[in-house]
Amino acid sequence: MSLEKKYPKEVKQILSKYPPEHKRSAVMPLLYLAQREEGYLTKAAMQDVAKIVDITETDVAALVGFYTLYHEKKEGKYRMQVCTDLPCALRGVEEFMESLCSNLGLKVGETTPDGFVTLEAVTCLAACDKAPMFQIQGPDGIKYHENMNVDRTLKLISVLRKSVRELE
Amino acid sequence: MEHILLRHREIPDLHEMDIYKKNGGFAAFKDAVTKMKPSEVTDVVKNSGLRGRGGAGFPTGMKWAFIDNKNWPHYVVANADESEPGTFKDREIMEGNPFQFLEGLALASYAVGANVAYVYIRGEFWELASFLDEKIAEMEEAGYLGDKLFRTDYSLRIYTHLGAGAYICGEETALLESLEGKRGQPRVRPPFPPSYGLYGKPTVINNVETFTNVPMILAKGADWHKSIGTADSAGVKVFSLSGRVRKPGNYELPFGTTFRELIYTYGGGVQDSRAVKAIMPAGASSSLILVEGDKVLDTPMDYATVRTLGGDLGSASIIVIDDTVSMDWLVNKTVHFFKHESCGKCTPCREGTYWMSNITERIHSGHGTTGDVDLLLNVAKQMQGKCLCALGEFSTMAVVTGIERFPEDFEKAVSPVPLPPLLVREGESVEKA
Numbered sequence: 001m002s003l004e005k006k007y008p009k010e011v012k013q014i015l016s017k018y019p020p021e022h023k024r025s026a027v028m029p030l031l032y033l034a035q036r037e038e039g040y041l042t043k044a045a046m047q048d049v050a051k052i053v054d055i056t057e058t059d060v061a062a063l064v065g066f067y068t069l070y071h072e073k074k075e076g077k078y079r080m081q082v083c084t085d086l087p088c089a090l091r092g093v094e095e096f097m098e099s100l101c102s103n104l105g106l107k108v109g110e111t112t113p114d115g116f117v118t119l120e121a122v123t124c125l126a127a128c129d130k131a132p133m134f135q136i137q138g139p140d141g142i143k144y145h146e147n148m149n150v151d152r153t154l155k156l157i158s159v160l161r162k163s164v165r166e167l168e
Numbered sequence: 169m170e171h172i173l174l175r176h177r178e179i180p181d182l183h184e185m186d187i188y189k190k191n192g193g194f195a196a197f198k199d200a201v202t203k204m205k206p207s208e209v210t211d212v213v214k215n216s217g218l219r220g221r222g223g224a225g226f227p228t229g230m231k232w233a234f235i236d237n238k239n240w241p242h243y244v245v246a247n248a249d250e251s252e253p254g255t256f257k258d259r260e261i262m263e264g265n266p267f268q269f270l271e272g273l274a275l276a277s278y279a280v281g282a283n284v285a286y287v288y289i290r291g292e293f294w295e296l297a298s299f300l301d302e303k304i305a306e307m308e309e310a311g312y313l314g315d316k317l318f319r320t321d322y323s324l325r326i327y328t329h330l331g332a333g334a335y336i337c338g339e340e341t342a343l344l345e346s347l348e349g350k351r352g353q354p355r356v357r358p359p360f361p362p363s364y365g366l367y368g369k370p371t372v373i374n375n376v377e378t379f380t381n382v383p384m385i386l387a388k389g390a391d392w393h394k395s396i397g398t399a400d401s402a403g404v405k406v407f408s409l410s411g412r413v414r415k416p417g418n419y420e421l422p423f424g425t426t427f428r429e430l431i432y433t434y435g436g437g438v439q440d441s442r443a444v445k446a447i448m449p450a451g452a453s454s455s456l457i458l459v460e461g462d463k464v465l466d467t468p469m470d471y472a473t474v475r476t477l478g479g480d481l482g483s484a485s486i487i488v489i490d491d492t493v494s495m496d497w498l499v500n501k502t503v504h505f506f507k508h509e510s511c512g513k514c515t516p517c518r519e520g521t522y523w524m525s526n527i528t529e530r531i532h533s534g535h536g537t538t539g540d541v542d543l544l545l546n547v548a549k550q551m552q553g554k555c556l557c558a559l560g561e562f563s564t565m566a567v568v569t570g571i572e573r574f575p576e577d578f579e580k581a582v583s584p585v586p587l588p589p590l591l592v593r594e595g596e597s598v599e600k601a
Contacts, residue, residue, distance in 0.1 A: 017327040017329070019367070022348065022349075022367050024348060024349035024350075025329075025347060025348055025349045026349065027349040028329070028330065028331070028332055028346070028349065029329070029330060031332070032291075032330065032332075053349065055349070062351060063349075063350070063351060066334065066351040066352070066511075067291070067331070067332035067333050067334055067351075067352075068332070068333030068334065069291045069292070069332040069333040070332055085253040085452070085501065085505055086253050086254070086452055086487065086498065086501040086502055086505070087253055087254050087410040087411055087487055089501055090410070090411045090412055090487070090489070090493070091410075091411075091412075091416070122333075123251075123253070123335065123505050123508050123509060124251055124252065124253040124254075124335070124452075124505070125292050126250045126251060126255060126256045126258075126259055126290070126292070126293075127256055127259075128253065128254055128255075128256050128408065128410035128416065128485075128487075129256060129408070129409070129410050129416035129417045129418070135292055141294045141295065142291070142292055142294035142295070143294075143295065144292075144295070
């Protein structure tokens with residue numbers, strides 16, 4: 001089903017933010033909408049978005065490749081994106097990451113065997129005073145988790161896993 | 169002193185409309201729209217000495233006065249793409265005191281005759297963007313946004329626009345490209361946004377903190393604002409303090425506060441009572457300021473004075489480096505960041521950050537030679553002054569000042585073998601530190 005048919009209200013609301021002659025501006029919010037269900041952007045989804053804002057698929061693919069919050073490949077349902085930049089590194093994120101990796105049995109960039117969490121290292125998330133910290137990008141958007149340690153992180157993953165299982 | 173920007177720290181629930189109104193909220197906007205000419209609003213801001221808080225410190229009122237009145241419509245854009253490593257002030261402002269920010273944005277829009285304003289907010293602030301959407305809806309309901317405000321002919325709408333993870337979109341022309349639905353790559357300037365901005369129309373872009381200063385300036389007057397801070401830099405600044413300090417966080421203080429007061433009085437001093445080795449006053453884009461003796465710590469922080477130390481105050485994101493940190497490790501971190509964030513438009517930046525990152529990685533992993541340090545400095549210096557926007561330049565700041573001001577850290581990290589002759593082109597010699 002096309003994006004416009006599936007989310008008619010949302011598409012209309014997004015387009016209403018920009019002058020009608022500049023509807024290309026809507027491409028980024030539409031890509032978030034298109035990414036909502038699968039967690040990544042399929043070729044069909046990109047074609048769909050291209051049609052709504054009247055640009056080429058190549059233009060859309062160029063944006064998906066440029067911006068880090070759009071994904072072209074299926075990974076874990078949730079992406080745990082740990083900030084590893086200088087201010088966080090000065091507050092122990094390297095040790096945090098190392099211990100998290102060994103506890104999860106993952107290397108950075110890998111996904112748990114059940115396809116639930118992908119562990120990623122990302123650049124600054126503007127929470128330098130609350131390191132170690134990460135965001136979780138999932139179907140319902142992005143959420144910050146600050147002042148974390150490994151125990152609390154593992155607990156968070158298991159709680160999230162349980163609540164998703166119950167919902168499904 | 170009571171807060172001017174982070175007022176939510178004294179006033180609980182300031183993010184609620186009735187609380188904000190009870191504390192003087194929206195009076196400045198109503199007064200401006202009903203009693204002042206747009207140019208009078210600009211004049212007050214001009215006379216207040218307010219300078220842009222995004223990093224460049226450009227006089228705000230002057231920027232507004234540059235708007236081209238022969239070309240319409242006009243737009244105002246808030247830069248909420250806070251992404252500089254070490255900067256986390258705009259997030260707190262928007263979360264704690266959202267209406268003061270939005271009122272400032274509305275005042276700027278009135279001053280330059282814009283009927284539409286956008287808040288370009290980084291994609292990671294997903295929850296904050298929905299929160300701002302709610303606040304904007306409340307303002308519409310209360311009659312502070314919409315058509316014919318306060319029964320005048322002035323209309324204004326504010327929309328949020330989420331970025332999607334690109335540091336470069338904090339650069340104003342890259343931000344505009346992104347808002348137009350393109351890749352965030354900087355434009356050639358001039359023309360500057362006040363004559364050619366969003367959709368090619370005159371546009372004012374300011375940082376969140378800059379806008380948040382405006383309602384109080386209108387309410388209390390230009391002289392009141394000028395009486396705070398220093399002659400060079402008027403008013404207060406939200407200093408984001410991070411790194412090896414006991415109490416990292418945001419501290420709103422007048423310009424002219426010393427590094428020592430910020431780090432020791434407010435930040436609780438250095439972790440494990442170590443000595444401060446260096447300060448990065450403008451986040452990862454900073455020069456590394458060498459701290460020896462008392463001179464640097466006792467320097468008042470304003471734009472002009474910090475420059476005398478061989479650095480820039482920028483967005484005042486003070487990263488404290490203690491004496492356990494080796495600069496070869498630090499530079500590897502910052503270069504990795506800029507390599508990841510280079511938009512790829514200018515060859516010196518795209519290639520330079522890539523090769524710098526290869527070299528810093530080699531040095532830091534213990535495989536470097538003295539020749540590598542020379543090569544790193546050589547690459548960094550070749551990049552300077554050759555890129556369209558500041559990102560390329562920023563990526564070299566810590567590298568060059570790290571090697572020049574902390575040579576012993578790099579000497580210790582490499583083995584003493586000179587650069588292989590193949591890496592030096594004929595007739596060229598490697599610049600020495």
